Amino acid sequence: GDSVTQMEGPVTLSEEAFLTINCTYTATGYPSLFWYVQYPGEGLQLLLKATKADDKGSNKGFEATYRKETTSFHLEKGSVQVSDSAVYFCALTAGNMLTFGGGTRLMVKP
Amino acid sequence: EAGVAQSPRYKIIEKRQSVAFWCNPISGHATLYWYQQILGQGPKLLIQFQNNGVVDDSQLPKDRFSAERLKGVDSTLKIQPAKLEDSAVYLCASSLDGLEVGYEQFFGPGTRLTVL
Numbered sequence: 001g002d003s004v005t006q007m008e009g010p011v012t013l014s015e016e017a018f019l020t021i022n023c024t025y026t027a028t029g030y031p032s033l034f035w036y037v038q039y040p041g042e043g044l045q046l047l048l049k050a051t052k053a054d055d056k057g058s059n060k061g062f063e064a065t066y067r068k069e070t071t072s073f074h075l076e077k078g079s080v081q082v083s084d085s086a087v088y089f090c091a092l093t094a095g096n097m098l099t100f101g102g103g104t105r106l107m108v109k110p
Numbered sequence: 111e112a113g114v115a116q117s118p119r120y121k122i123i124e125k126r127q128s129v130a131f132w133c134n135p136i137s138g139h140a141t142l143y144w145y146q147q148i149l150g151q152g153p154k155l156l157i158q159f160q161n162n163g164v165v166d167d168s169q170l171p172k173d174r175f176s177a178e179r180l181k182g183v184d185s186t187l188k189i190q191p192a193k194l195e196d197s198a199v200y201l202c203a204s205s206l207d208g209l210e211v212g213y214e215q216f217f218g219p220g221t222r223l224t225v226l
Binding site for chain 1: 113114153158214219220
């Protein structure tokens with residue numbers, strides 16, 4: 001079945017550091033890929049998405065590129081802020097069901 | 111635009127008791143989802159409704175879990191009887207049309223259930 005694997009956290013960075021959170025997937029067919037973010041005390045929010053190979057999703061300074069050859073969708077940001085502290089979930093859908101990774105907690109220190 | 115509403119936000123019960131959660135999706139959203147998120151894991155889909163019909167309930171433990179969406183709007187999820195391993199956050203989400211790939215799912219704040 002479909003699955004998503006994320007790097008384990010927590011990831012602790014200083015403000016303005018470069019962020020990479022790795023995500024790889026296994027799926028039959030051609031999935032759409034997503035990053036969701038969960039801020040403390042809040043619900044999951046869609047951060048960005050890509051629906052086909054080589055697409056780049058971007059939002060709020062975050063980027064991820066759909067790499068079919070490496071089955072990856074790594075999340076990057078050039079300069080993180082304290083307000084980016086949250087849990088990040090990589091997810092895919094190849095039909096009408098979202099399959100999530102286990103989540104990566106990011107902590108940004110001032 | 112109001113978001114997905116869920117209640118209660120927190121619930122503590124003893125094992126073998128029953129519990130119910132309520133969800134009101136975003137107005138006009140045809141598709142409603144219930145997810146279970148165990149601490150430290152990603153959300154897992156329990157059931158998906160399209161209007162008032164069930165699209166997918168393959169991962170719902172039907173011996174103890176039930177869900178309904180009678181008028182195609184709000185929904186309830188029930189657990190009876192609860193087990194210790196049911197301790198989790200129960201998330202409700204909605205989308206305009208879940209049968210079309212790419213429609214964004216909007217999530218509620220969740221109900222945190224603790225079973226003692």
